[in-house]
Amino acid sequence: MSSKKGGPKAAPGKRQAPLPGSKLRAAAGKPGENRQLQTKTGQPARGAYSENPxxxxxxxxxxxxxxxxxxxxxxxxxxxxxxxxxxxxQEYLDEMEKLQREAYLALVRREQEAARRQREQEEAAERARREELQRRHRLLEAAFEGDLGEIRAVLKEVDQLLTREGVGHDEAGKALRLQRRVATVECEDSHGNTPLSEAAAGGQPLAIQLLAELGASPNSKGAFGRTPLYRAAFGGHLEAVEVLLKLGADPRVYAEDGSTPEQVASLAAVASVLQSWDLSLTEAMLQNMEAEQQRRAQEVQKHKETEAKRLNLKVEQLAKEQQRCHKELQQAYCELNRRIMEHDKCERKRMGKTELTLQAIKDAEAQVDRLRQEAQKAEETLAMARLELREQTQEEEEMAAPGLKCKVTELHDVLMKDVGDRIRADGRWPLVIDPSGQAATFLRYQDTNYVDTVNPEHLRPETIRLALLGALRYGKPLVFDLREVDLFSAVQQQLEAVQPGLAQALLSRGLLAQEGYLSLIRPTDGAEYDPSQFQEARLQHFRIVFVTRVQWPPAEQLQLLLPVRVQLSSGV
Structure with a gap:
């Protein structure tokens, strides 16, 4: 028992000496134990041999x-x-070069076509202006010489011109033709003399009668404030004086030198007729002419109202047409996406029908392109109709408030697209005047760089510089919201803090000339604002828009900027 329990254990890491007689006891053990020991001692040897490759x-x-x-x-x-x-x-590079060449040629052809259309429009306008001047000259000469046939021929040409322009013979067409005829017979030369005044100076009573019947006024003043009766009396044309008096010519009207027709009459008979003329007849004729003028004015007003209703109906129809085009375009896009998904599915499953799916994709793309062009055309037609409606409804308004006028729904056409090139032709950046604040909300949620001038963080020079640089880089409008406060001068000061002379260069558009905007780039801006990243096509879409809720901004702003007044509908 002592050999099993009393034997001391060996310390870790130390070798213990064998006890006396241990070998004998081991040898005197059972035979199986000896074999077991041999077996155990033999296993590591076999493992060691197997590990060697x-x-x-x-x-x-x-x-x-x-x-x-x-x-x-x-x-x-x-x-x-x-x-x-x-x-x-190489095929890819050749294809890209071919596409770039085709795109460049297409761009050149498009620019040439636009230049040709612009040139044709200018030539047509110049030709129409020359023809109008020639008709005016012919009419004045014919009136002076009493050539009634030439007078009627000129008026017939004007009527035919209206027919070519699409003016009908209905009530609206008749009113427009009457208005154009009266404007023709009351045209003036460089001295302010009308055809009736020329007929009076030439002593042509028949021409005077014809022109008066066509709507010419017998009391119009020409050079030196002289009326047709004054010129007829001065020339001693008795028959012309008598016809003019019967048509309502007033012998009491003075010229600029203070003389009357009676005082400048070159014949005693003419002076006698003027002296003995019953002024009550003149008063009656003047009342009749005033009543006739009022009737014509009412007809013109009625025609304008009818035309405005027609244009409103046209705009509504075009808006419905545009919505229909957009709906069809949306459906076409959905169909195209379905075809693309079907093609991807066929490729993943290797169904072997990729040729059919590719053809379906091409057909869907062609449909999308066609509908996109139709939608773009409908949008342009609607924008032009809205422009025509705005011009028609604003014709009767005097320019007491200078600038443009539009509704909130028309801001995209006026500011973003500049339909009619009104802003480009004016040369000033727009100042949107909207007391309701709807225009500011509209511009804030458009693709613009929006600067809230009442926020000090937005008015920091570095913030303004990055906003301006980003708008130039990506061709976006830069919007300064002035709110209800006059912060225009503060904006100018912060622009000057960014770069001296920047405010004037920006307002005068001089910053865009000769790549002046590159002076805003800083070395820390990175490759995104490298000079090569600024493209002319994007710079054309850059613009500055100021928005204010002040109904009557200071005169300085109205001079430096183009006012665009937002008109609210009656239901707002």
Whole structure:
């Protein structure tokens, strides 16, 4: 028992000396124990032999040949793949060069076509102006010479011109033709003399009668404030004086020198007729002419109202047409996306129908392109109709408030698209005057760089510089919301803090000339604002928009900026 329990344990890491007689006891043990010990001691030996790998045999000649063949074959495949990729890259570069060349040629052709249309419009306008001057000259000469046939011929040309312009013979057409005829017979030369005044100076009573019947006024003043009756009396044309008096010519009207027709009459008979003329007849004729003028004014007003209703109906119809086009375009986009998903599904599952799906995608893309063009055309037609309606409804308003006028729904056409090139032709940046604040909300949620001038963080020079630079870089409007406060001068000061002279260069558009905007770039701006990133096509869409809720801004702002007054509908 002492041999099992009393024996001291060996300390870790130290070798213990064997006890006397231990070998004998081990040898005197059972025979199985000895074999067991041999077995246990023999296991590590077998494990040690198994861990030693066998020495690989040297490669044979066949192995070396196979390796060489594999290397050569793989090199051949690599060279073939490299050649294929190089060919694909070259084809890609050739295709890109071809597309760029075609795009450039298309751009050049489009610009040439736009220039041709602009030139044709200018030539047509110049030709129409020359023809109008020639008709005016012919009418004045014919009136002086009493050529009634030439007078009627000129008026017939005007009527035919209206017919070519699409003016009908209904009530509205008749009113417009009457208005144009009266404007023709009351045209003036460089001295302010009308055809009736020329007929009076030439002593042509028949021409006077015809022109008066066509709507010419017998009391119009020409050069030196002289009336047709004054010129007829001065020339001693008795018959012309009598006809003019019967038509309502007033002998009491003075010229600029204070003389009357009676005082300048060159014949005693003419002076006698003027002296003995019953002025009550003149008063009656003047009342009749005033009543006739009022009737014509009412007809013109009625015509304007009818035209405004027609244009309103036209705008509504075009708006519905635009909505229909947009709906069809949206459906076409959905169909195109479905076709693309079907094609991707066929490629993933390898169904072998990719040719059919690709053709379906091409058909859907063609449909989208066609509907996109139709929607764009409908949008342009609607914008022009709205412009015509605005001009028609504003004709009767005097320019007491200078600038443009539009509704909130028309701000996109006026500010973003500049339909009619009103802002471009004026040369000033727009100042949107909207006491309701709807215009500011509209511009804030458009694709613009919005600067709230009442926010000090927005008015920091660095913030303004980055906002301006980003608007130039990406072709976006830069909006300064002045709110209800006059912060225009503060904006100018902060622009000057960004760069001296920046406010004037920005307001006068001089910043866009000769790449002056590149002076705003700083070395820390990065590659995003590299000078090569500023493209002319995007710079054309850049603009500055000021928005204010002050109904009557200071005169300085109205001079430096183009006022655009937002008109609210009656229901607002």
């Amino acid at each position: 066998k020495v690989p045999a040297a490669p044979t000649a066949e192995d070396k040949a196979a390796t060489v063949i594999q290397c050569v074959f793989r090199q051949h495949l690599a060279r073939k793949e490299l050649a294929r990729r190089r060919q694909e890259r």
